[in-house]
Amino acid sequence: MGVDEFWLLIEQSARETTGKEARLEWLHERLVQRSAEEIVDFDAWILTARRKVDTWLMWGAVRALYLDGSDDGFWYFQMWLVGQGRETFERVAREPDALVDVPAVQRLVVMARNRQTWTNDDWPTFESLAYVAVKAWDQATGKGHEELADALESRGFELFALPNPTDEAWELDNAEESARRLPRINRYMRELYG
Template sequence: MDVDEFWFLIEQSARETTSKETRLEWLHEQMVQRPAKEIVDFNAWMLTARRKIDTRLMWGAVRALYLDGSDDGFWYFQMWLVGLGRETFERVAREPDALVDVPAVRRLVVMARNRQTWTNDDWPTFESLDYVAMKAWEQATGKGYEELAEVLRSRGFESFAMPNPTDEAWELDNAEESARRLPRINRYMRELYDRRP
């Protein structure tokens, strides 16, 4: 499975379904029909995508937009961003400040500003997307997670259970530093919250 096929499956799963749960079911059905090598490939591409956005700058963007920002919240956000598709993902991976331009993000920010409750499908997290390959691997091969992890390690991939950013450290909750590093997000949030209801 090449990177184009990986993104095709991610995007097709969104087109074919109407909820996170049915999306996971659709992806699982697609994956269990494939050879074990392709299941590993899918997991490897997922890990590759996550590496691109597992940065403090992206984490700061999530926090500045009030989309959560806890350790596990940011971890699950990464999967949600992958789920938005290749074009959006690549644009935001290159420039985390562009997260403010993503329609799904703006919708959630405005909902939060207006004190509207997010449904499970609204939340900018998608933890279970991380388990698609593992579950398909177990069903297709009869082997467990450790065997999958070993194959991934042989390809140079280490699995983490929490964010592991390697970019420059900075205080994510420092308003001045956040405004300097993420000017568009901070400007948008100031304008949004300065408006009267």
């Protein structure tokens, strides 16, 4: 499975379903019909995408928009961003400050400002997307997730359970540093919150 097919599956799951659980089921149904190698490919593309956005700058963008600030929250946000589709993902991966332009993000920020409660489908997290290949692997091969992990590691992937940013670390709660590194997000938030 190439990268184009990976993104096609991600985007089709959004177009053909409603809600995160339905998307997961849709993806599972397609992956379980694939070869073991293609399931590994899908998971490898998930990991490749995740590494692109597992940065301090992206984490700072998430925190500056009040989407979540925890280790787990940022880890699950990465999968949510993958779920937004290739164009949005790639744009934001290149420029984390562009996260402020994502319509779903703007809607959530406005909802939070207006003290509206987010539903489970609203939350900018999609933890289970990281496990859809594991579930399909288990069903399709009859092997445990350890063998999938071995297959990924044999391809050179390091498996992490929490964020592991590799770019320049900075104090995410430092307002001046956040404004310098993420000017568009900070301007948007100042304008929104007055």
